[in-house]
Amino acid sequence: xxDHELIYRxxxxxxxxxxxxxxxxxxxxxxxxxxxxxxxxxxxxxxQDVFFKAxxxxxxxxxxxxxxxxxxxxxxxxxxxxxxxxxxxxxxxSMEMDKFDFIGKYVDSAEDTALNHIQMNEVIKYxxxxxxxxQSVLHLRFFEGFSIKETSKIMGKSVLAVKSIQHxxxxxxxxxxxxxxxxx
Amino acid sequence: MKKKNKEDQDLKNIFEKKHLIKAPKVAHExxxxxxxxxxxxxxxxxxxxxxxxxxLFASIGSxxxxxxxxxxxxxxxxxxxxxxxxxxxxxxxxxxxxxVEEVEENMEQSxxxxxxxxxxxxxxxxNEVLERPIFDANSYSPNLQSFDNAFxxxxxxxxxxxxxxxxxxxxxxxxxxxTEQIQIILFNKEQTDGALIDYAEELxxxxxxxxxxxxxxxSIIEKxxxxxxxxxxxxxxxxxxxxxxxxxxxxxxxxxxxxEIFIAEFFNxxxxxxxxxxxxxxxxxxxxxxxxxxxxxxxxxxxMLDETEMHPTYARPVEGEAIVHLGALxxxxxxxxxxxxxELGMTSxxxxxTETEKIDEDVYTExxxxxxxxxxxxxxxxxxxxxxxxxxxGYQPIFNTFGMDPALYNEKDGAIPHxxxxxxNSGGNNYNGYIEFFEVEGNWYFERVHEDYxxxxxxxxxERMRLLKNEAEHF
Numbered sequence: 001x002x003d004h005e006l007i008y009r010x011x012x013x014x015x016x017x018x019x020x021x022x023x024x025x026x027x028x029x030x031x032x033x034x035x036x037x038x039x040x041x042x043x044x045x046x047x048q049d050v051f052f053k054a055x056x057x058x059x060x061x062x063x064x065x066x067x068x069x070x071x072x073x074x075x076x077x078x079x080x081x082x083x084x085x086x087x088x089x090x091x092x093x094s095m096e097m098d099k100f101d102f103i104g105k106y107v108d109s110a111e112d113t114a115l116n117h118i119q120m121n122e123v124i125k126y127x128x129x130x131x132x133x134x135q136s137v138l139h140l141r142f143f144e145g146f147s148i149k150e151t152s153k154i155m156g157k158s159v160l161a162v163k164s165i166q167h168x169x170x171x172x173x174x175x176x177x178x179x180x181x182x183x184x
Numbered sequence: 185m186k187k188k189n190k191e192d193q194d195l196k197n198i199f200e201k202k203h204l205i206k207a208p209k210v211a212h213e214x215x216x217x218x219x220x221x222x223x224x225x226x227x228x229x230x231x232x233x234x235x236x237x238x239x240l241f242a243s244i245g246s247x248x249x250x251x252x253x254x255x256x257x258x259x260x261x262x263x264x265x266x267x268x269x270x271x272x273x274x275x276x277x278x279x280x281x282x283x284v285e286e287v288e289e290n291m292e293q294s295x296x297x298x299x300x301x302x303x304x305x306x307x308x309x310x311n312e313v314l315e316r317p318i319f320d321a322n323s324y325s326p327n328l329q330s331f332d333n334a335f336x337x338x339x340x341x342x343x344x345x346x347x348x349x350x351x352x353x354x355x356x357x358x359x360x361x362x363t364e365q366i367q368i369i370l371f372n373k374e375q376t377d378g379a380l381i382d383y384a385e386e387l388x389x390x391x392x393x394x395x396x397x398x399x400x401x402x403s404i405i406e407k408x409x410x411x412x413x414x415x416x417x418x419x420x421x422x423x424x425x426x427x428x429x430x431x432x433x434x435x436x437x438x439x440x441x442x443x444e445i446f447i448a449e450f451f452n453x454x455x456x457x458x459x460x461x462x463x464x465x466x467x468x469x470x471x472x473x474x475x476x477x478x479x480x481x482x483x484x485x486x487x488m489l490d491e492t493e494m495h496p497t498y499a500r501p502v503e504g505e506a507i508v509h510l511g512a513l514x515x516x517x518x519x520x521x522x523x524x525x526x527e528l529g530m531t532s533x534x535x536x537x538t539e540t541e542k543i544d545e546d547v548y549t550e551x552x553x554x555x556x557x558x559x560x561x562x563x564x565x566x567x568x569x570x571x572x573x574x575x576x577x578g579y580q581p582i583f584n585t586f587g588m589d590p591a592l593y594n595e596k597d598g599a600i601p602h603x604x605x606x607x608x609n610s611g612g613n614n615y616n617g618y619i620e621f622f623e624v625e626g627n628w629y630f631e632r633v634h635e636d637y638x639x640x641x642x643x644x645x646x647e648r649m650r651l652l653k654n655e656a657e658h659f
Contacts, residue, residue, distance in 0.1 A: 010223070018223065022216050030207035044211040048218035055222025056304055060400045064427070080378045081301045123198055133376070142192075142199040156377065156428055158449050160490055160505055167492035170191060 003067035007058065022051065025068065028144065029075050035139055036079045036132070046082055050075045065153055069146065073154045076136070126176040134169035137162060298388045298396070300381055300447075303432055306397035313399055313433045313444070314407045319470040321414040330482050331356050332370060335451075338415070338478035340471060358475070364468050365460040366475065370453050384447055384456050391443050391460070393434035399444070401426045413477045417515045423479045424448035424455070435463055444472065451481065451507060452488045480515055481507050485651040487520070487533070495522055498531045498659070506533065506651055511642045520651070525551060528568055528629075532656040535648060547573040547585060550632070553648065561615070561636035564649040566656075569628045575621060579604050586619070614638065624658050 001009075001017075003024070009017035029050055034043035053074050061070055127135060133155075140151045152162045207215070326338030331347050332354050339345055339358065346357040352373050358366040367387075375383070408421050420426050429448035435441065446457040459472040489504035502522045510516035519536040528551070539554040541563075550567035554560075574581035582604060583590040594605040600620065607616035617634035633649050635641065 018220060019216065022219050023212075026212055026215055027204055027206045030211060031205040034205050040208075044208065044214070047207060047211050047215040051215045051219035052222040055219045056226045058223065059226060060305065060402065062402050064402075076377075077301045080381065081299065083378055127198075138195065139199070142195045153428060156430070156449075158425070158452060160452065160488060161374075161449070164490055164492045167490075170195070171492075 004063050007061060007063075007067065010058065021067070025071055026051075028068075029071065032072065032075055032139065032144070033079065035135065037082065042082065046075075046078050049078045049081075053078065065150065068144075069150045069153055072140070072144070072146075073156070076154055076156075123173075123177070126173055129176065130169055130172055133165060134172060137165045138169050141166060298385050298393075298434075300385055300388075300430070300432060303396050303398050305400065306395065309395050309397040309433065309435070310399055310403060313397070313469075314403055316407075316411075316466050316470045316473075318411065319414060319467070319474065324414065324471070324474065326478070331368075334482055334486075336478075336480055336482045337475055339475070360468065360471070362465055362468050363462055364471065366472060367456075367458045367460075368479075369456040369458075370450065371455070372453075375454055380447065380454055380456070384445060384458075387456065387458060388434070388443070388445065391434060391436070391441070392438075393436045393443065394438060396432065396434045399431040399433050401429060401431060404431065408473075413474055415474075415478060415513065417477065417480065417513060419514075419516065422446075422448070422477050423515070424450050437463065440464055442469065444469075446476065450479065451486065484509050484515070485647065485654065487655070495524070495531075498522070498524060498657075500531055500657070503536070504533075506535075508644075508647045508651065510644070510647075523652070525566075528566065528658075530566075530656055530658050532652045534652060538648075545585075546570070548630070550630075553652070555644075555648070558641040558644055559636060559639045561638055562641055562645050563634050564645045564652070565632045565634075566652060567630045567632070569621070569630065573628070575602070575628060582619070 001020070003021060006017045006021040006024075010021065026047065030043055030047050033046045033050070034040060037043055037046065050071065054071050057074070061067065127138060130138070136155065137151060140146045140154060141148070146154065148159055148162050148166070152159045155162065157165075324338075325341045327341065328336050329339040329345050330336045331345070340360065342361045343364075344359050346359075348355045348357075352375075353369050353371045356368040356370070358364075358368070360366075369383070369387075371380075405421065405426060408416075413421070417423075422429070425448075429446050431447075432445050434443040434445075436443075440463040442461045442463045444459050444461075446455075448455050448457070457476055459469075461468045461472060484507055486507040487504060488506070489501035491501050493502050494500065495502050500522055504520055506518050506520045508516055508518055520533045521536045522531060523534045524531050527549070534553060535555060537555065537557065539556065541552045541554065543550045543552065548567050548569045550565050552563045552565040554563045569575065574585060579593045580590045583593060583606070588606060592606040592608050594607050594616075602621035603618060604620070605616070605618045608614065614637040615635060616637075617632060619630055619632045621628055621630045623629075631649055631653055633645050635643070635645055
């Protein structure tokens with residue numbers, strides 16, 4: 001059953017649909033919140049806010065975008081509020097690296113040999129050092145698999161702006177990796 | 185595989201190696217309860233403040249959470265029942281709802297800072313926001329006013345406009361004769377989402393209010409679709425994507441004022457639009473929307489180039505968007521790409537998807553640009569004349585050179601030098617066009633638009649020609 005059908009059933013009062021829809025998205029939203037805040041505890045708290053807001057506004061969901069796009073947009077606004085309300089700075093150092101548990105080795109083309117010298121966890125470390133809006137775009141695009149257009153909806157930016165951020169993020173990442181190879 | 189696709193795939197491979205960080209069980213449980221509570225609370229008229237929900241859930245132990253879940257799962261009438269008083273909610277939730285009501289009331293009355301992202305939907309107020317009288321366009325009589333040396337808006341008669349420049353933004357103040365006050369803030373540098381909302385909230389903290397609501401963009405679209413604005417220029421109704429805009433409304437019944445705020449991206453610039461209007465004069469509310477929808481670039485094509493990818497030789501962005509006229513009144517956005525012509529020694533921009541054709545004749549070379557999405561027979565072109573071209577011999581030799589019947593020449597009073605119009609509406613052929621010659625650094629070039637009315641295309645080839653010529657750089 002797809003999300004739109006579940007929402008229809010929720011509106012008809014189907015308890016199981018509530019649980020199914022929640023279960024389908026809770027972990028991915030939690031991951032996003034954790035990535036944005038760097039705090040396991042805060043991500044737990046914010047997850048409640050996201051689902052509360054989503055439920056409050058579910059009747060306004062018209063199905064023009066996917067539910068996933070819509071709820072991620074709510075998650076993004078919730079994170080914005082979190083930083084504004086608490087005056088917190090993102091603590092990238094507190095990210096629990098072991099949680100990522102990356103496996104495998106990054107295999108790259110001959111034209112970009114720099115990456116072959118770097119371990120996967122180092123690539124991830126560089127990604128985490130990027131400005132948060134760069135990380136957001138990369139995460140939404142390549143982890144969640146959102147299209148440029150969907151990412152632009154979630155972030156409230158134009159398609160051109162998202163393309164631009166993605167390009168800059170990629171350039172910044174390449175620069176960091178080249179510097180690492182050079183330093184080594 | 186293209187380099188960009190390869191890089192995208194590489195990043196996908198990296199992210200695929202990431203393991204999903206799952207929410208702990210207790211977080212699952214609490215957020216499910218929050219989801220459930222949100223669904224219940226959406227049935228109530230007053231929007232609740234989720235910050236208080238968070239405080240509530242933080243204080244509930246996991247055992248209590250599981251207890252609530254059991255109740256929810258067992259109570260099959262819970263969703264169908266719209267009467268909150270009969271809902272078997274835990275005592276803590278009842279206390280919390282009461283607290284939310286009290287705190288909200290206090291906040292509204294005391295005019296404490298606004299938190300836009302916490303504002304919910306108040307259906308009654310939304311209906312009030314959307315219920316606007318039919319607009320009398322005849323009484324509007326706007327004048328076109330420019331601001332920021334780049335944009336224009338329709339300013340009604342008897343309104344005044346002032347413009348001030350700050351470090352990172354431009355302020356445009358509009359004042360009407362019915363006490364209307366509108367402020368447009370246009371940022372020069374990209375603000376983070378948080379900074380933008382902070383700015384809007386600081387601005388709004390000056391406006392005490394008694395009611396507030398978020399206004400769903402879908403309801404605005406529905407309203408304007410049913411009752412169109414006087415000048416419906418944009419496909420998205422406004423000069424920004426209304427679906428991505430944040431719209432809020434406030435009112436202060438004590439002093440009789442209504443406020444509405446749009447936070448949107450206006451031609452790649454972040455914009456906050458605040459209208460402060462008389463609560464009991466709804467005709468002025470529609471003026472606010474009319475003015476907002478009238479915002480447009482002063483000159484088109486208006487380019488928004490993506491400067492992240494530059495051509496390695498010519499140092500110009502390889503792609504972007506252009507805002508262009510569509511017919512006489514409409515405004516459209518098109519994707520554009522860099523056009524490089526080594527033979528002409530020129531770079532410029534054309535719409536993505538345009539087909540080109542080179543025609544090499546004895547005394548000129550012409551590059552024609554076709555867009556089959558609009559027309560099979562129409563085109564615009566850019567060319568260069570060779571030695572021996574009959575430039576100063578009048579239209580007849582020129583028309584002969586282009587293989588056109590000189591009888592098609594349309595002479596016009598006050599003709600532009602070296603500009604020749606032509607047209608034909610007989611024998612089943614119906615087309616018109618022009619050829620104009622001009623000099624750049626001692627070389628003679630020409631532009632041409634040929635429009636065939638078998639598949640009339642609303643003049644878009646004139647607009648595309650303007651784009652090509654305006655942006656042409658010869659090297």
